[in-house]
Amino acid sequence: MEVVIVGTVAFDDLKTPFGEREKALGGSATFASLACSLFSKASIVSIVGEDFPKQHLDFLESKGVDTKGIVVKKGSKTFHWKGEYGSDLNSAKTLQTDLNVLLEFKPVLSEKQRESDFLFLGNIDPDLQLDVLSQMKKRPGLVVADTMNLWIGIKRDKVLEVIKKVDVVLMNDAEARQLFGTKSLVESMKKIIELDSKIAIIKQGEYGSVLFMDGKYFSCPGYPLEDIQDPTGAGDSFGGTLIGYLAKTKDFSEANIRKAIVYASAVASFNVEGFSVERLKEISLADVEARFNEFRDFVKF
Amino acid sequence: MEVVIVGTVAFDDLKTPFGEREKALGGSATFASLACSLFSKASIVSIVGEDFPKQHLDFLESKGVDTKGIVVKKGSKTFHWKGEYGSDLNSAKTLQTDLNVLLEFKPVLSEKQRESDFLFLGNIDPDLQLDVLSQMKKRPGLVVADTMNLWIGIKRDKVLEVIKKVDVVLMNDAEARQLFGTKSLVESMKKIIELDSKIAIIKQGEYGSVLFMDGKYFSCPGYPLEDIQDPTGAGDSFGGTLIGYLAKTKDFSEANIRKAIVYASAVASFNVEGFSVERLKEISLADVEARFNEFRDFVKF
Numbered sequence: 323m324e325v326v327i328v329g330t331v332a333f334d335d336l337k338t339p340f341g342e343r344e345k346a347l348g349g350s351a352t353f354a355s356l357a358c359s360l361f362s363k364a365s366i367v368s369i370v371g372e373d374f375p376k377q378h379l380d381f382l383e384s385k386g387v388d389t390k391g392i393v394v395k396k397g398s399k400t401f402h403w404k405g406e407y408g409s410d411l412n413s414a415k416t417l418q419t420d421l422n423v424l425l426e427f428k429p430v431l432s433e434k435q436r437e438s439d440f441l442f443l444g445n446i447d448p449d450l451q452l453d454v455l456s457q458m459k460k461r462p463g464l465v466v467a468d469t470m471n472l473w474i475g476i477k478r479d480k481v482l483e484v485i486k487k488v489d490v491v492l493m494n495d496a497e498a499r500q501l502f503g504t505k506s507l508v509e510s511m512k513k514i515i516e517l518d519s520k521i522a523i524i525k526q527g528e529y530g531s532v533l534f535m536d537g538k539y540f541s542c543p544g545y546p547l548e549d550i551q552d553p554t555g556a557g558d559s560f561g562g563t564l565i566g567y568l569a570k571t572k573d574f575s576e577a578n579i580r581k582a583i584v585y586a587s588a589v590a591s592f593n594v595e596g597f598s599v600e601r602l603k604e605i606s607l608a609d610v611e612a613r614f615n616e617f618r619d620f621v622k623f
Numbered sequence: 624m625e626v627v628i629v630g631t632v633a634f635d636d637l638k639t640p641f642g643e644r645e646k647a648l649g650g651s652a653t654f655a656s657l658a659c660s661l662f663s664k665a666s667i668v669s670i671v672g673e674d675f676p677k678q679h680l681d682f683l684e685s686k687g688v689d690t691k692g693i694v695v696k697k698g699s700k701t702f703h704w705k706g707e708y709g710s711d712l713n714s715a716k717t718l719q720t721d722l723n724v725l726l727e728f729k730p731v732l733s734e735k736q737r738e739s740d741f742l743f744l745g746n747i748d749p750d751l752q753l754d755v756l757s758q759m760k761k762r763p764g765l766v767v768a769d770t771m772n773l774w775i776g777i778k779r780d781k782v783l784e785v786i787k788k789v790d791v792v793l794m795n796d797a798e799a800r801q802l803f804g805t806k807s808l809v810e811s812m813k814k815i816i817e818l819d820s821k822i823a824i825i826k827q828g829e830y831g832s833v834l835f836m837d838g839k840y841f842s843c844p845g846y847p848l849e850d851i852q853d854p855t856g857a858g859d860s861f862g863g864t865l866i867g868y869l870a871k872t873k874d875f876s877e878a879n880i881r882k883a884i885v886y887a888s889a890v891a892s893f894n895v896e897g898f899s900v901e902r903l904k905e906i907s908l909a910d911v912e913a914r915f916n917e918f919r920d921f922v923k924f
Contacts, residue, residue, distance in 0.1 A: 339806070409806055505640070505710050507829070508849040528808070529830040532847070541921045543842030546833070548809040580924040620842045621922035623881040 323569040324388075326435045327355045327562065328367040328454050329444020329468075330424065331374070331392060335404035336597055338411065340551045346598035347378050348403065350444030350468065353555030354562030355387045356602040357589045358442070360610060361566035365438070367391040367431055367454070371399035371423045381603070391432060398423040411550045411594075412527045431457045440569040442561060443467035443488065448480035455487055464574065466490045466565045468557060474501045485517045492561050494525045507532065521579065523564075525557060533583055535576045542583045543620050545591035545613065552597040556590045559602060563589040581614075588613035624870040625689075627736045628656045628863065629668040629755050630745020630769075631725065632675070632693060636705035637898055639712065641852045647899035648679050649704065651745030651769065654856030655863030656688045657903040658890045659743070661911055662867035666739070668692040668732055668755070672700040672724045682904070692733060699724040712851045712895075713828045732758045741870040743862060744768035744789065749781035756788055765875065767791045767866045769858060775802045786818045793862050795826045808833065822880065824865075826858060834884055836877045843884045844921050846892035846914065853898040857891045860903060864890040882915075889914035 329351030336343045355364035365388035372394060379389045404418035429450060436459045443451040445468040455465065465488040473481050474497055481501060485491045491514070493501065498510035507524060511534040514522035522534040526544070533540040563586040571578055588610050592601045630652030637644045656665035666689040673695060680690045705719035730751060737760045744752040746769040756766065766789040774782050775798055782802065786792045792815070794802065799811035808825060812835040815823035823835040827845070834841040864887040872879055889911050896902045 411806075505712075506849055506851065508847045512849075526830060529827060530842070530844075532844075539847050539921055540924070541831070541844035541847075542924075543831075543833075543844070546809045546840050546842075548807055548813075550807065577924075584924050618924075620840055623841070623843075623878075623885050623919075 323440055324363045324365050324438055325358050325440040325565050325569045326438045327351050327364050327442045328429050330401055331368040331370050332401040332403055336552055337406040338552050339409055343597045350558045353558035354442055354444055356385055356599055357559035357562030358566030359386045360607050362569040367429045369393045369395055369423050369427045372396050374400045395423045411553050429454050439463040440565055441465045442565045445470050448473050448477050448484045451484050464489050464568055466561055468492045468561050471497050485519055490521045490523055498524055531583055538576055540580045542587050550594045553594050556594050559593040560586040560590040584614055584617050624741055625664045625666050625739055626659050626741040626866050626870045627666050627739045628652050628743045629730050631702055632669045632671050633702040633704055637853055638707040639853050640710055644898045651859045654859035655743055655745055657686055657900055658860035658863030659867030660687045661908050663870040668730045670694045670696055670724050670728045673697050675701045696724045712854050730755050740764040741866055742766045743866045746771050749774050749778050749785045752785050765790050765869055767862055769793045769862050772798050786820055791822050791824055799825055832884055839877055841881045843888050851895045854895050857895050860894040861887040861891040885915055885918050
């Protein structure tokens with residue numbers, strides 16, 4: 323089943339304790355669609371400038387990603403983000419953001435995309451996320467959205483509306499506390515459930531992620547990595563895998579969502595082993611399956 | 624099998640977002656011995672002042688803790704700690720420390736204690752920890768030690784010596800990074816193993832704890848608590864349970880140490896549900912078993 327992925331396609335300038343890259347392929351839709359395509363066909367809705375190399379589009383297509391929905395805007399430049407990670411790799415310091423073509427981003431879904439049963443709303447303005455949702459001919463079977471501290475800070479009400487309307491909003495621990503003013507993880511998850519959301523998933527960076535659903539709690543550990551080269555895109559590849567796996571299996575039971583989270587953690591852990599999409603470029607489903615099985619051993623007692 | 628527990632017995636003045644207590648029973652040996660006694664007989668080596676109420680000793684004895692090794696020092700006052708936790712309950716702010724009788728603490732083990740097969744060295748000066756170890760007639764079957772950032776800062780070499788000489792040194796994530804200058808959890812665990820230690824356990828507060836042993840990695844989640852009343856003693860009750868369970872089962876295999884860690888996490892999670900020893904006072908082994916089984920459900924996929 324095809325998954326529609328709305329988000330950014332970007333150039334990233336990255337600096338981490340392990341090295342640096344300039345104008346590397348990035349953006350939430352890029353990471354999410356590559357991760358998704360390990361399990362299900364992904365179809366991107368995004369925008370780039372005319373400086374965006376055709377080779378990147380060809381690369382995405384070679385991975386089975388449908389890029390027809392990426393508008394190439396004449397006379398504009400691609401969204402450009404420059405960030406640096408210190409020895410604490412959990413949070414990036416943004417050095418420069420050139421929104422460029424993103425200022426004109428008004429996602430318009432194709433007829434076919436409006437009929438999709440699986441929709442991933444990458445980390446963009448919640449107003450745009452709601453607009454995309456309103457374009458769907460019917461409510462998709464599963465909608466997963468991502469968000470971030472920026473939107474929680476300036477558009478809190480809209481973020482809450484997104485949580486109400488979609489099935490899963492991905493947040494990390496700190497974002498959930500910021501959004502709800504809660505003190506504990508459990509309190510945050512209860513707030514999400516109260517908002518008419520059946521599924522609460524909270525990401526905890528290197529510590530893993532947790533799920534609260536149907537009155538049950540699930541904890542997935544972080545994959546024990548010695549070197550994290552570049553955390554950029556980890557959240558996007560987590561989200562892309564989650565929806566990709568669920569679109570493939572079409573089973574939204576709590577038990578299967580646990581599996582989806584473990585797959586998502588596995589792919590995200592590969593993502594951070596290299597800069598940009600370097601690792602996502604290389605890995606196969608067999609690699610992901612192997613890591614999935616490692617997670618089983620990590621938690622056995 | 625009896626476990627010898629060397630550490631502090633203290634008065635704590637506590638303030639958390641959930642309330643406050645004055646002159647509450649505290650100290651590393653107190654928490655560790657109460658936790659241990661859920662599984663194995665504990666025998667404390669510690670010191671208090673003449674202001675220490677007999678009712679506290681009676682309480683410990685009623686829980687099966689041998690308090691004969693707690694020296695009551697005439698003319699001296701009990702060690703007194705005053706601390707406050709903010710909304711981030713992970714770290715305490717020390718407001719006042721009156722070492723009092725602790726300045727004279729030179730632990731001397733009884734003949735019987737020197738023959739024990741299980742020794743827990745609470746979070747005290749690493750020089751004292753090494754001195755206690757040298758008093759043992761033979762190397763105990765299992766020695767677990769606790770430490771903290773203070774000792775890593777001022778007596779780093781001694782802490783490293785303790786790690787070399789004992790079986791398990793309990794540290795949290797930040798302490799391990801401080802001790803070894805490492806960037807990642809995996810790197811820290813490798814450093815511990817390199818120091819001729821077979822077992823590396825790192826505590827991660829609310830996120831749980833991890834084990835690296837025999838080339839295998841184990842991750843135990845944190846118990847999902849909505850309200851943490853008072854985190855004081857969580858690390859001590861974790862350590863006390865760990866050694867208490869291993870003394871009872873006498874099985875130091877990697878598989879059994881995983882179980883010990885889950886029991887330790889369960890007891891520590893009860894500990895923080897109340898102030899001081901309020902919850903440890905109430906719980907039974909059946910309560911702990913029930914929570915142990917909950918952990919199985921938390922990680923199943």
